[in-house]
Amino acid sequence: MSQKFTRRDFSKLVMAGAAGSTLSLFGGAKPLFANQKHVVVVGGGFGGASAAKYIKKLDSSIAVTLVEPLTTYYTCPFSNWVLGGLKEMKDIAQTYDVLKNTHGVEVIHDTATEIDAANHSVTLKGGKVLKYDRLVVSPGIDFDYDAIEGYSEEVANTVMPHAYKAGPQTELLAKQLQEMKDGDNVIICPPGNPFRCPPGPYERASLVANYLKKNKPNSKVIILDTKEKFSKQGLFTKGWERLYGDLIEWRAGSAGGKIVSVDPANMTVQTANGPVKGGVINVIPPQKVGKIALDAGLTNESGWCPVNPITFESTIHPGIHVIGDASIAGAMPKSGFAASSQGKVTAASIVRLMQGMVPAPPSLVNTCYSLVGPGYGISVAAVYKLTSDGIVSIKGAGGLTPMDADDDQLSEEATYARGWYNNIAQDIWG
Numbered sequence: 001m002s003q004k005f006t007r008r009d010f011s012k013l014v015m016a017g018a019a020g021s022t023l024s025l026f027g028g029a030k031p032l033f034a035n036q037k038h039v040v041v042v043g044g045g046f047g048g049a050s051a052a053k054y055i056k057k058l059d060s061s062i063a064v065t066l067v068e069p070l071t072t073y074y075t076c077p078f079s080n081w082v083l084g085g086l087k088e089m090k091d092i093a094q095t096y097d098v099l100k101n102t103h104g105v106e107v108i109h110d111t112a113t114e115i116d117a118a119n120h121s122v123t124l125k126g127g128k129v130l131k132y133d134r135l136v137v138s139p140g141i142d143f144d145y146d147a148i149e150g151y152s153e154e155v156a157n158t159v160m161p162h163a164y165k166a167g168p169q170t171e172l173l174a175k176q177l178q179e180m181k182d183g184d185n186v187i188i189c190p191p192g193n194p195f196r197c198p199p200g201p202y203e204r205a206s207l208v209a210n211y212l213k214k215n216k217p218n219s220k221v222i223i224l225d226t227k228e229k230f231s232k233q234g235l236f237t238k239g240w241e242r243l244y245g246d247l248i249e250w251r252a253g254s255a256g257g258k259i260v261s262v263d264p265a266n267m268t269v270q271t272a273n274g275p276v277k278g279g280v281i282n283v284i285p286p287q288k289v290g291k292i293a294l295d296a297g298l299t300n301e302s303g304w305c306p307v308n309p310i311t312f313e314s315t316i317h318p319g320i321h322v323i324g325d326a327s328i329a330g331a332m333p334k335s336g337f338a339a340s341s342q343g344k345v346t347a348a349s350i351v352r353l354m355q356g357m358v359p360a361p362p363s364l365v366n367t368c369y370s371l372v373g374p375g376y377g378i379s380v381a382a383v384y385k386l387t388s389d390g391i392v393s394i395k396g397a398g399g400l401t402p403m404d405a406d407d408d409q410l411s412e413e414a415t416y417a418r419g420w421y422n423n424i425a426q427d428i429w430g
């Protein structure tokens with residue numbers, strides 16, 4: 001059979017709709033022909049799942065294998081809404097069925113434990129070894145638990161959840177909020193830069209305050225921040241004053257916000273200005289690159305992965321593309337939208353490279369909505385281009401919710417936020 005069809009013929013076959021049966025007959029996305037190209041993608045979150053889907057959409061003759069341990073991936077976007085009681089876990093659950101059954105991506109639920117860049121292979125925990133022509137790595141972040149005295153993965157899993165990877169951590173924090181005594185305070189400790197979703201802790205504070213206002217009116221939210229300022233600060237602060245009065249208190253690093261240690265047994269956070277007690281304590285530790293990227297030697301002295309900004313190919317290991325939170329992507333923030341945008345750009349680059357063409361300079365985008373209250377949304381958007389300074393945001397493209405936005409605009413932003421989620425989830429996993 002491999003003698004009879006050229007790749008072009010095969011693409012036509014696929015276009016004509018015969019591919020479904022052909023692919024399943026020959027076992028998912030495993031190469032059909034000796035010369036069929038194979039891309040392995042590690043990580044099925046915003047970056048990796050986007051790359052896998054879009055490679056298949058752009059050239060279905062390329063075999064794509066996605067390695068992801070989770071059968072259900074819970075998105076961090078909207079996980080704050082779950083904490084605030086506005087969504088349920090099922091609303092943020094994504095699966096890989098459509099990628100597998102409709103788009104012809106081979107999905108292996110396993111963990112990549114070793115990348116051999118020289119031999120172009122990935123070893124999985126279950127023992128499989130996958131050979132690749134090109135590899136996409138999008139493992140997201142891990143946490144630097146040791147950076148905070150008294151904190152550990154065990155403490156996070158039992159007493160002081162970070163809830164900064166959605167899933168069981170989100171459920172634990174939501175349960176703690178529900179069970180907390182009225183009158184106790186919720187302490188949120190955001191990390192220093194860089195970290196995923198810069199507005200995330202502040203949206204969380206907003207939606208927790210919204211929950212407390214209704215359910216535990218004698219409690220408040222205290223944000224103990226390492227930083228002196230934060231994303232969309234003016235807009236958040238204005239919204240907090242309007243919706244919650246003094247229910248949210250933000251302490252900057254220099255004003256006693258910086259935490260020195262935690263004492264889980266006494267539910268206390270130690271700051272330079274003394275201890276702060278909480279009924280619920282949400283510690284979001286400093287973040288580092290997902291372990292597999294570090295182990296594969298894809299990081300530089302910054303701890304993150306340097307890449308060619310056109311193709312997101314590693315500048316350390318050729319043939320490996322690093323996207324999403326793990327990559328150094330110039331002015332782009334560590335966000336799901338950015339990761340997905342990078343996934344698509346990478347997909348286009350890989351397809352072009354495999355077809356013997358030169359990858360085109362990318363156009364990248366990011367939009368980030370935050371909910372301050374159920375009918376009160378704010379957003380920031382940017383478009384990025386490549387210059388001699390790397391990936392920079394284009395002046396005048398995108399923007400921020402105006403400080404003087406009226407109630408209708410703020411309510412529309414909240415509606416757009418819901419639309420944004422539905423669209424991106426459908427675009428990636430649908």
Ligand SMILES: Cc1cc2nc3c(=O)[nH]c(=O)nc-3n(C[C@H](O)[C@H](O)[C@H](O)COP(=O)(O)OP(=O)(O)OC[C@H]3O[C@@H](n4cnc5c(N)ncnc54)[C@H](O)[C@@H]3O)c2cc1C
Pocket residue numbers: 042043044045046047048067068069070073075076077078079080110111112113138139140141163164165196197200201290291292323324325326334335336337338339367368369
């Ligand atoms: C509370 C919160 C709210 C947020 N809200 C927004 C928002 O509104 N908008 C927005 O754009 N972004 C938001 N984000 C940020 C967004 O979630 C991340 O930036 C995004 O998930 C990054 O995508 P990624 O592909 O790099 O990593 P992830 O989405 O984390 O995906 C990484 C995947 O890789 C898998 N993996 C890791 N190691 C391995 C391995 N060795 N082998 C195989 N698989 C592996 C993991 O299981 C995971 O599924 C939010 C984040 C948080 C915490």
